Amino acid sequence: MKRAAGDTRGAILAAAATEFAARGFAGASVDDIAAGAGFNKAMIYYHFESKKELYLEIIRDVFRFMGARTGGIVTSDRNPGAKIEAFIDALDDMAESRPYIPPIMMREMAEGAIRLDAETLKLMAGVFNNLRLILEEGARKGVFRPANPVLTYFTLVSPVIFFRATAPVRAALGKSHVVDARLIDAPAFVANLKSAALTILSVGASPPASTRPARRRSRPTRSGDHA
Amino acid sequence: MKRAAGDTRGAILAAAATEFAARGFAGASVDDIAAGAGFNKAMIYYHFESKKELYLEIIRDVFRFMGARTGGIVTSDRNPGAKIEAFIDALDDMAESRPYIPPIMMREMAEGAIRLDAETLKLMAGVFNNLRLILEEGARKGVFRPANPVLTYFTLVSPVIFFRATAPVRAALGKSHVVDARLIDAPAFVANLKSAALTILSVGASPPASTRPARRRSRPTRSGDHA
DNA sequence: TTAGTTTAACTGACTGGTTAGTTAGCAATC
């Protein structure tokens, strides 16, 4: 009953993604992943070096994919605003086609990315740099005001990951409690995020008066750096 | 060498918060928590029912605190815009004074809130309801356009949690890689978030033309619900 | 004042169960 090696590897990766998303790296057991893929645990160590390498392979895959797709957006002939929208679409498509990624990335961020190696970090940096190129083009053409790319990156990425990853929690809150948490579908959410992003980035927009002095009640700051 | 019971309980809670934040519920070991607090593991079971109850106590505490603080904002005599700013300040203060909470909550969300019991969910719902009251007041007074409270809640909460929880990752990206991830300090981030939130909520703001039709390339949707 | 009693805070050592990773070997295909 031998299969092609690629099939087996793919089955293991798929089962692992599900387990890691549901239980986290520490919570997922290699035995359960193997059972989910329909194999013995030893099969995982036949195809992968370790639990951690299996985990990293899942993360590397998504950043390779996102790096290529956002790279295509950068070099396309859209205007900068449309590129930002395409970037958000790319994020949301990724979250939809790889629903295990939002929970996995949330946990990885929470742990301080301790497991990510240099190769994986470089793939992450590639996606970030593509957004930066879009922002710089927009500023150069005078359609975006200057924006800090790090702030903007997290402003776009975090809502998508959060929205997708918290779907079960929102459902639980809406079902079992007083909260009127009407379910919001993904297209409405994405439209909302695009609108918000362009509102904030566009040159015309000016922040409301009450926030301009950017004052805080606690200790003074070292290096103010507005987006 | 006996201490007051409150001290011991507090030391265990503090050590547990650190461990849960760094390693997650599954990854944290009760032995390590006990060692961190300077006690034997059995001491934890003397003061707490189980590992899970210890964990929930940490989460309940923060939502009790946030419920009271945001409740005070709701009943204060500020205008709705200032209440939104105060709500964001409350979130950020919480994240600063309880730095273990962002990673813990990120993971809990990622896991679908499976560990949260009815009592804890009710405390969470209280904070959400306080934001909803502010939004409704703003809409009633004609200063906010109608906003979906769930979308708004996640639009405010997710950046704060993400920003705080990802500080180590941003530092790693900036230090060891090509990314020009200049560190952004929390006050600049909070000011940016306030500005963005008020821009989006205010009646004057209209979304840019390119997003108005809210079209998507994939399957049609069931229940559009704009914020 | 003190000897005796109770109680709360605390620990070392254990149990039963689980886990990541290994190894020796089987079976199908080329």
Place this chain on the structure above:
DNA sequence: GATTGCTAACTAACCAGTCAGTTAAACTAA
């Protein structure tokens, strides 16, 4: 007959939770 895909059974370490027992302080009775 050699290589590839695959497994049963193992090991060594770890982990949540238990328990019998210790210490020191607080209370009580004479």
